[in-house]
Amino acid sequence: MKKKLKQLELFLKSSRFDRGLRIGIGITLPFAVLYFLGYFEYAPAVVVGAFLNAPGDIPGSFKRKVNAILISIGLTMVITTLILFSKPFLPLLLLVIAIITFAVSLISVYGFRASLVSFSGLLSMVIAFAIQKETAQEIFVHVALMGIGGIWYLVVSFIFQKLAPVxxxxxxxxxxxxxxxxxxxxxxxxxxxxxxxxxxxxxxxxxxxxxxxxxxxxxxxxxxxxxxxxxxxxxxxxxxxxxxxxxxxxxxxxxxxxxxxxxxxxxxxxxxxxxxxxxxxxxxxxxxxxxxxxxxxxxxxxxxxxxxxxxxxxxxxxxxxxxxxxxxxxxxxxxxxxxxxxxxxxxxxxxxxxxxxxxxxxxxxxxxxxxxxxxxLTLQEYRLNVLVQNLSLDSTMFRHSLRLSIAILFAYSLGFVFDIQNTYWILLTIIVIMRPSYGLTKERSKDRIIGTLIGAAIAVGIVLLTQNVVVYAILAIVSLIFAFALLQQNYKSAAALITISIVFVYSFINPDAFEVIQYRVIDTVIGSTIAVVANYVLLPSWEVNNLKQVLLNALKMNKNYLLATQELYQDPSKNKLSYNVARKEAFLAISNLNAAFQRLTQDPKSKQRQFQLIYEIVTLNQTMVSAIASIGNFISNHTTTPASIEFHILMKKIANTLEMSFDSLDHTQLHKKVAEETAEDAQEKLLDKYQQLSNLRDENINQGHLELDTETLHALQEAYLIANHMAWLKSLSENLKKATEHYRASIVDDQETFY
Structure with a gap:
């Protein structure tokens, strides 16, 4: 019980709950104020504006956060205007849906913050289908109020930032x-x-x-x-x-x-x-x-x-x-x-x-x-050429954008043909759960359906117990706050809470809460099914085919890190900064490779070609980074002897082997080589140095000198670590080269032949 209370305390004091409160206040306060002032008819538009522009409010640089929300406000206003004006004309509407979905989802190539702005844009397109505005004046007034709602949320976010800046x-x-x-x-x-x-x-x-x-x-x-x-x-x-x-x-x-x-x-x-x-x-x-x-x-x-x-x-x-x-x-x-x-x-x-x-x-x-x-700092590139480079079927985001556009068009057409009451709920489900990778889409789809069913069951229980609209209003607000607080931490629970909130909000429009619950569950299942099937059959992007660039970057950064460590050994004080930067880049590269491997494990078993080989490559890269870090850490924290010629020869050999792996995968020609016998000789000499120190220590022990002074201990540690780790790195690089060549022959070459 004590543990549960501590977890609750941590959650209530967390910035996640703080964010849920920001969104809750941003949505409920305009409702209350406009209701008491007698302008309640303007409240929905303001609330929608606040809600749509909340996703960009994530931790990070305050300037980038403000820029993201402002861009989101402009984007959601434009998209809503286009959809509302196109709604009476079906062919035009379908064209606008396709263009907006593709173009806005492609914005995600600019990074995580941009993907949230993209999500706001797609969300505004879906919500626009629920808005009933006939004349141009009504549309422009609604869009202007949405803009006010977005600015209002920015103000709320700014206030919270000032109240709790850290x-x-x-x-x-x-x-x-x-x-x-x-x-x-x-x-x-x-x-x-x-x-x-x-x-x-x-x-x-x-x-x-x-x-x-x-x-x-x-x-x-x-x-x-x-x-x-x-x-x-x-x-x-x-x-x-x-x-x-x-x-x-x-x-x-x-x-x-x-x-x-x-x-x-x-x-x-x-x-x-x-x-x-x-x-x-x-x-x-x-x-x-x-x-x-x-x-x-x-x-x-x-x-x-x-x-x-x-x-x-x-x-x-x-x-x-x-x-x-x-x-x-x-x-x-x-x-x-x-x-x-x-x-x-x-x-x-x-x-x-x-x-x-x-x-x-x-x-x-x-x-x-x-x-x-x-x-x-890893700066995000925002130039136009980043977008242009992704206008190809080789791009995962390009495929995702096309796939999402087709899925949205299909879902809307399905709703139109069968006259589904709330088609936009199906569209909303697709936009929320559909991701570039099949595995993540399937996982979110499962969590979404389970969460919706749990939320629906809870809502049914509450409806059976009471028909009090005040209770509904309180539950709608509280569940919404907790839903946004849990969105990143526990998507299944968030989906359940969002369902509860939506059911009770719609209960004010449609008194038959059971009908609302029924449609919510059915539409969620339909949307989830479309998303999963689309990811599997429409231009599927299996992770095994996307690993090449991630692997190339890992090989490149490993080599840079290795050479930075060599320079650190020569002059630790002068080369410390460049070593730290190379270390950071290598860690990020291996992190990206690990993430790609995790996505691979989520793909269907039939699509996990050469799984053991890829696991071996990931493990070898990871082990190399760690072995290099071990040498760098020892150099940084100990007074070392000058780097030997043998050390430099082995470093050159390992670096060249990594370069050969890179060039083999990238289909470029290698020009530099180190003779194998030279490297083997250098390796033996490093091991001999440790053995000589070890033998000298044995002689001292035999002569009765049992105490080990710090200088001798550090010399033994250095000789042992350098000799063994350099031999280990040489072996790892050679194994990595073989594995990479096998990967190129069995996957990359086949893929390029296919295309």
Whole structure:
């Protein structure tokens, strides 16, 4: 019960509920004010205007939010005007529907915010079918009032922004800490649970993508905040938390361990890994608790449990050495020591977040030049050529726009021929659930139908209990607020609440609530069926055919990240910024590849060609990013020896292998090569360096020098990590090249032959 109450508290204090309130006030207040002033006939148009322009109100840059809503207002006004004037002329109306649906849905090529503006435009087209205006004067008055409603919602959003200026950012930071905590706990499970690793790996893909999306939105919000006046103290604190969460994410990525090697090293001694695993779990739970505190404004929890867990992880290294004995224990001890160092760094970042949240005055201040910070922003390209480039059947969005246009025309024609009472409900269902990918459309369709049935059942129960219009009005408002609050978090519940709200709103127009419920359910099922069937048969866009560009970008960014790490090794102070930017780009690229793989898993089994091969490619790319991050993290946090010639030779070999994979997939000619025997020789020399240091340490032990000084320990750690990770990267790049060539031969070449 206590847990449920805490979840309710977090929800009511969240920016999601805040957004539901904004929309609720934006819709209900004009109704109430115009009713009491005696101008109720103007209320529906104002309310529609407010409702239509709410989607663009999402977290991010305030300037971009305002621009999105203003563009949405203009777009919805124009579309409504066109539909209302075309309604009396069926051929013209069908043409206008087709043009609007195609053109407006194609706006989504400009990114997520643009897709919400596009949704507002499509929604205005559907709602226009429910509006009965005959004369030009009535139409223009209605459209003008819609514009006023849109401006009114913008004012409401602005007021909420001023009243709680940091709520969206806090929610995003809270969500990021929550996801990062879950990710850290999931990675802990990979350490010892050998039989469940494949399933866990697939779970990591989802979390990585979600975390990267949060990081991108937070960068946009915090790095562009108050450029002219400078950041406030609170924004400084938020940026510190963001930077620490990004560092934690990189550290987690950097320890994407060679689990097969670890299994071989520890064998029957897996119990010595349990302390490290438990520490990860405790730190993950601590991050989750911190995410809750950001919303609840509670006290920061005690850190003793973290310190004790770290101490136990340190003792497990000594226990392992005492049990297995040197020199046999050296390799395992170095693995545990590297793992401990990484966890110690994680704990330092968590402590930074704790200090910031506890308002410790000594918490370090962010020093980031404006020109440097701009390099971490992923700017959306809004030029016309982006749209032009997508005017091709090769474009997923172009196919989606055509498919949606045909589905909408078919649904409207179906309603016209069979004289369906509320055809626009069918159109609304199609617009809400239809997505570029079949899997997501099918999933949303299922949630929509189930949610509608649940909402209808609840509405029937309420109607049977009471016929009180006051109760209906209250339920309509409350359910609408909660529906919008849950829309992104739980679509099924949101669909149920929207159904309840619509049923009771329509009860004021049609006293027979059961008839309203019946039509709502039937129209939802019809619309969902059309959307799913259209996605399957009309210019289907199967993810297996869309992976090429995503994979090419991942290969390119992996190579750039590898070379940036090489430069970091040469001069850490000079090349730190370029390394961080390359790291961010590589993480985003692998996140996009993971997201594409997730969409692939949602496609029908018959359309998942070469599934295991694609999974191998995704996993190899992911592992490469993590192996590179591991080297970069070690260089960033330790004083290292100068990079050897052998290191540079292997780096060049790995980079060229990645380039060969890219060129093979892109059908371009490779000009540079590194002789295999040269690379093999360099690999042996790196391993020999570690072996020499290891032998020297054995001699010291034999002579009675048991104490290990820090300099020797770091030298051993560096030699071991560099030698093994470079060999690992070389092997990964070669396997990736083979897998990529197989992918090109079995999928890409067949696809190009087909076209």
């Amino acid at each position: 709520k969206d950012q806090n929610q995003l930071l809270s969500d990021t800490l929550l996801l990062t905590g879950k990710y850290l706990k999931l990675r802990a499970k990979l350490l010892t649970r050998k039989n469940k690793r494949n399933a866990r790996f697939k779970e990591t893909f989802v979390l990585q993508n979600q975390i990267n999306e949060k990081h991108e939105t937070l960068r946009e919000t915090l790095l562009t905040a108050r450029k002219r006046s400078g950041r406030s103290r609170y924004e400084e604190k938020q940026l510190l938390i963001l930077l620490s969460t990004i560092n934690i994410f990189e550290l987690i990525e950097a320890k994407y361990l060679d689990y097969e090697r670890i299994d071989g090293i520890f064998g029957a001694h897996k119990e010595f890994l349990k302390a490290s695993k438990k520490l990860n779990k405790i730190m993950g739970n601590h991050l989750i608790r911190l995410s809750e505190i950001l919303i609840q404004n509670d006290k920061v929890p005690d850190k003793e449990i973290l310190i004790n867990a770290l101490s136990k992880a340190s003792k497990s290294i000594t226990n392992y050495i005492n049990t297995v004995k040197l020199p046999e224990a050296r390799e395992g001890a170095l693995v545990l020591k590297n793992l401990y160092d990484y966890q110690e760094q994680l704990l330092q970042e968590i402590k930074t977040i704790r200090r910031v949240m506890a308002n410790v005055k000594e918490a370090s201040k962010v020093s980031l030049k404006r020109e440097d910070s701009s390099q971490f």
